[in-house]
Amino acid sequence: MAYTTIDNPELFFNTLLYTGNSSTGHSITGVGFQPDWVWIRERDASNHHIFVDAVRGATKYLLGNDGQAEVTSSNYVSSLDSDGFTLGSDAGVNRGSMLAWNWKANGSGSSNGDGSITSTVSANTTSGFSIVSYTGTGSNATVGHSLGTTPSMIIFKNRDSVTDWRVYHKSLGATKGLRLSSNGTEQTSSTYFNDTEPTSSLFTVSTAVDTNESGSKFIAYCFAEKQGYSKFGKYTGNGNASGTFVYTGFKPAWILIKDLGSTQSWFMYDNKRDTINPNTKLLTSNNSSAEEDSASTGNTFDVDFLSNGLKIRTTDGGVNTSGNTYVYMCFAETPFVTEGTKAAGTAK
Numbered sequence: 001m002a003y004t005t006i007d008n009p010e011l012f013f014n015t016l017l018y019t020g021n022s023s024t025g026h027s028i029t030g031v032g033f034q035p036d037w038v039w040i041r042e043r044d045a046s047n048h049h050i051f052v053d054a055v056r057g058a059t060k061y062l063l064g065n066d067g068q069a070e071v072t073s074s075n076y077v078s079s080l081d082s083d084g085f086t087l088g089s090d091a092g093v094n095r096g097s098m099l100a101w102n103w104k105a106n107g108s109g110s111s112n113g114d115g116s117i118t119s120t121v122s123a124n125t126t127s128g129f130s131i132v133s134y135t136g137t138g139s140n141a142t143v144g145h146s147l148g149t150t151p152s153m154i155i156f157k158n159r160d161s162v163t164d165w166r167v168y169h170k171s172l173g174a175t176k177g178l179r180l181s182s183n184g185t186e187q188t189s190s191t192y193f194n195d196t197e198p199t200s201s202l203f204t205v206s207t208a209v210d211t212n213e214s215g216s217k218f219i220a221y222c223f224a225e226k227q228g229y230s231k232f233g234k235y236t237g238n239g240n241a242s243g244t245f246v247y248t249g250f251k252p253a254w255i256l257i258k259d260l261g262s263t264q265s266w267f268m269y270d271n272k273r274d275t276i277n278p279n280t281k282l283l284t285s286n287n288s289s290a291e292e293d294s295a296s297t298g299n300t301f302d303v304d305f306l307s308n309g310l311k312i313r314t315t316d317g318g319v320n321t322s323g324n325t326y327v328y329m330c331f332a333e334t335p336f337v338t339e340g341t342k343a344a345g346t347a348k
């Protein structure tokens with residue numbers, strides 16, 4: 001059995017809390033590495049999810065909860081730095097209580113000619129994360145992702161057109177897709193991925209506007225599962241306040257959950273906004289609502305972050321309707337078994 005060599009997951013993914021000051025040139029440090037994908041969200045007011053990355057360039061942003069096309073502006077993020085990033089003055093990134101979820105890839109990227117479409121890829125094969133930029137053809141095509149192992153989840157956005165973020169998840173397979181920017185249910189169409197599963201070198205796109213519109217620029221965030229660091233899977237809700245236990249093989253640092261069969265939002269939790277169990281602070285990726293805390297609102301959506309997985313502590317339909325199937329994406333705080341400790345025991 002292969003164990004992760006990532007004994008410190010925060011070298012590859014980290015949640016950073018910071019306070020905005022509405023001034024241009026506000027430098028945010030403490031990420032622990034130079035981030036290549038940054039997902040920023042204001043916590044205490046209604047606002048958008050802001051996505052920037054090193055391949056498109058720090059001044060080009062997309063809205064994670066909205067289908068609008070890419071915008072270039074230094075009023076949001078002006079640079080990605082060695083230990084964080086520098087902000088403009090816009091309230092979406094620089095007002096009040098803020099957070100940033102940060103992933104490490106490999107800088108601005110290089111050319112990949114593995115597919116029928118040549119891509120620009122920034123890949124971190126250790127953590128299983130790559131950022132892929134390509135131009136659509138409008139017909140069935142393949143694109144190189146440089147991970148060297150098969151992606152478990154891919155998040156796509158057409159940078160030039162107003163269209164939803166499209167999601168491939170291994171638990172659905174390549175015949176179906178979800179929308180990160182929508183609470184909609186799973187959708188079946190061959191136009192997303194040509195009903196073709198990704199491989200260790202390529203993913204396939206078909207004719208859909210949100211994965212391969214002719215002449216449009218695209219960005220794709222690709223994730224391959226790494227034991228002890230990341231997990232992409234599904235579970236079945238039980239409708240009980242002592243809910244389903246989800247084994248991940250590590251203590252979670254961040255998790256995103258979506259109900260496949262109903263119009264529930266994408267629920268998001270992390271270990272920095274809540275440092276003790278239960279985790280009661282919720283954001284949703286598909287809307288602009290402020291952070292909600294069940295400890296003060298009474299709307300219970302609590303979960304526990306355990307040493308080897310996640311325990312649902314609510315009957316809320318967003319994470320635990322009886323019989324419903326949920327998909328999730330999860331990153332580690334602490335591996336259950338690491339490279340340094342694997343000789344002392346075994347893990348599932």
